[in-house]
Amino acid sequence: MQLSERQQEIIDEFQFFDSWMDKYQYLIDLGKDIEPLEESEKNQTNLVRGCQSQVWMVVDGEASQVSVRANSDAAIVSGLIALVVRLYSNASAEEIIKTEPEFVEAIGLSQHLSPTRANGLASMLQRLKAEAAQLVAKST
Numbered sequence: 001m002q003l004s005e006r007q008q009e010i011i012d013e014f015q016f017f018d019s020w021m022d023k024y025q026y027l028i029d030l031g032k033d034i035e036p037l038e039e040s041e042k043n044q045t046n047l048v049r050g051c052q053s054q055v056w057m058v059v060d061g062e063a064s065q066v067s068v069r070a071n072s073d074a075a076i077v078s079g080l081i082a083l084v085v086r087l088y089s090n091a092s093a094e095e096i097i098k099t100e101p102e103f104v105e106a107i108g109l110s111q112h113l114s115p116t117r118a119n120g121l122a123s124m125l126q127r128l129k130a131e132a133a134q135l136v137a138k139s140t
Helices: 003-014 020-032 075-088 093-098 115-139
Strands: 055-062 065-072
Touching (some): 003 075, 093 115
8 A cells, every 4th residue: 555545544534533532532542552562672772852752663674665663651642653653664765755744734633733742743753764764775
């Protein structure tokens, strides 16, 4: 599935909800279903800087297919992680670098996230794209 199709699925899912309280609850529910990291992976190397809550991200794979896993100690942030992982995991590093998370604006997250959560999301995305760029550099 193309990343544009994944983004559209996310957008379509959020259109089912009338209120932001329902959307927040859905984010929380998504966060409950993310794959947990091993305790050993919750370390300083994997810690995403710039997030108010603790977020650990593990990016594995090769430039042709990247695996993204992450966890947080905060419920809504875990939901944001679920969306980021859903969009970018198993994509190529080039796709990750080139694909902006348009769903953030389309579903209204940019207007409804607190500044600290928005900064944290931006930090996660920046870290992911930087690690994808490193995978591309290794492959050339």
